[in-house]
Amino acid sequence: AQTVTQSQPEMSVQEAETVTLSCTYDTSESDYYLFWYKQPPSRQMILVIRQEAYKQQNATENRFSVNFQKAAKSFSLKISDSQLGDAAMYFCAYRGSSYGKLTFGQGTILTVHP
């Protein structure tokens, strides 16, 4: 069974600075997808970024980028120029080939200080 681990329960960053959230996963599959979701206090799950395992290039979406290390099974999220609106719970998630279900990590609470 696949597992996803987020080892940082909480992180904090100063506004305009950069922060990196860590995620590791365990799988025996070669074809899969990885995601970062943001959950603000509104509870809504918002997709931040996705990475296809077959792509070597790291995904980027504006201020958000990932460092995907397939051999190490590591998938970290970098937030550049942090903004107050980035404060939220962030979940790393894995989607393999079986029925499309997502396996989530425990979550990391990100606080942004003005």
Place this chain on the structure above:
Amino acid sequence: DADVTQTPRNRITKTGKRIMLECSQTKGHDRMYWYRQDPGLGLRLIYYSFDVKDINKGEISDGYSVSRQAQAKFSLSLESAIPNQTALYFCATSAPTGTRSYNEQFFGPGTRLTVL
């Protein structure tokens, strides 16, 4: 906008009561999922359905049942609620394999359930 909706948004109930959480979607997706979120555990899959005639258990299905009344509706029931079912519940949808956005799941706004 095509959307995923959940009712109720918040619910407080008592131990032993039967409760139903409802999910509707206008995305036209055939795949629907129910997840439960607990602090420190992330989201875990309860049930999933690929079409009206297909219902499958997830990793934590004990104490829950589901009904897929139509392609757009997927309900989660707690036949006899207990306090450790207090959690945040999410419904999600995804498109079939081979479609453009099949690898993404779209989440509803969540239902906060408290069992006293």
